Amino acid sequence: MYGASKLLGRIVVAVAATGALLWGSVGTAAAAPAPLVQSRFNVYVQTGIQSYAGTDATIHLKVFGCDNTSSPYVNLDNSEDNFETGKFDRFGPFYWDLNGVCQISLVKYANGSDWQMVYTDIYDTVTGQMYRCQPVSVSDGYFSSGRVAKYFGCRSL
Numbered sequence: 001m002y003g004a005s006k007l008l009g010r011i012v013v014a015v016a017a018t019g020a021l022l023w024g025s026v027g028t029a030a031a032a033p034a035p036l037v038q039s040r041f042n043v044y045v046q047t048g049i050q051s052y053a054g055t056d057a058t059i060h061l062k063v064f065g066c067d068n069t070s071s072p073y074v075n076l077d078n079s080e081d082n083f084e085t086g087k088f089d090r091f092g093p094f095y096w097d098l099n100g101v102c103q104i105s106l107v108k109y110a111n112g113s114d115w116q117m118v119y120t121d122i123y124d125t126v127t128g129q130m131y132r133c134q135p136v137s138v139s140d141g142y143f144s145s146g147r148v149a150k151y152f153g154c155r156s157l
């Protein structure tokens with residue numbers, strides 16, 4: 001029985017991973033070619049103010065437009081000590097072809113402690129449009145100490 005339940009666990013994990021993979025590639029299968037306008041983006045990340053909310057882990061970001069566009073994964077890093085407790089980090093500029101900003105993926109790697117993300121803002125410096133990508137709850141914004149990948153919806157501010 002133990003072996004069976006362990007196998008089931010593996011299958012569930014495999015299905016979840018496949019689902020994430022399919023979800024991530026949905027954009028490339030979209031039919032209508034949208035006009036691509038490269039824009040210049042800044043990214044702002046607010047880390048939680050609670051004790052130990054910060055991390056030194058590597059954080060990667062991917063931004064999904066509202067159709068078939070997306071950015072590549074980028075490593076969020078600058079010369080500062082990023083993602084510290086209560087810190088508001090600014091990254092960029094990034095040059096991406098996106099039609100709006102509807103969703104992001106954040107991947108926290110296992111090379112640092114857990115992390116609390118309060119919100120991530122994506123600013124299109126060409127159109128002046130700000131998008132806020134926010135967890136639906138405090139726990140949704142929590143990344144545990146291992147490698148964690150999460151998706152967050154974004155809205156125009």
Ligand SMILES: [Ca+2]
Nearest residue numbers: 055056081082
């Ligand atoms: Ca840090």
Ligand SMILES: [Ca+2]
Nearest residue numbers: 078079080082
């Ligand atoms: Ca840094």
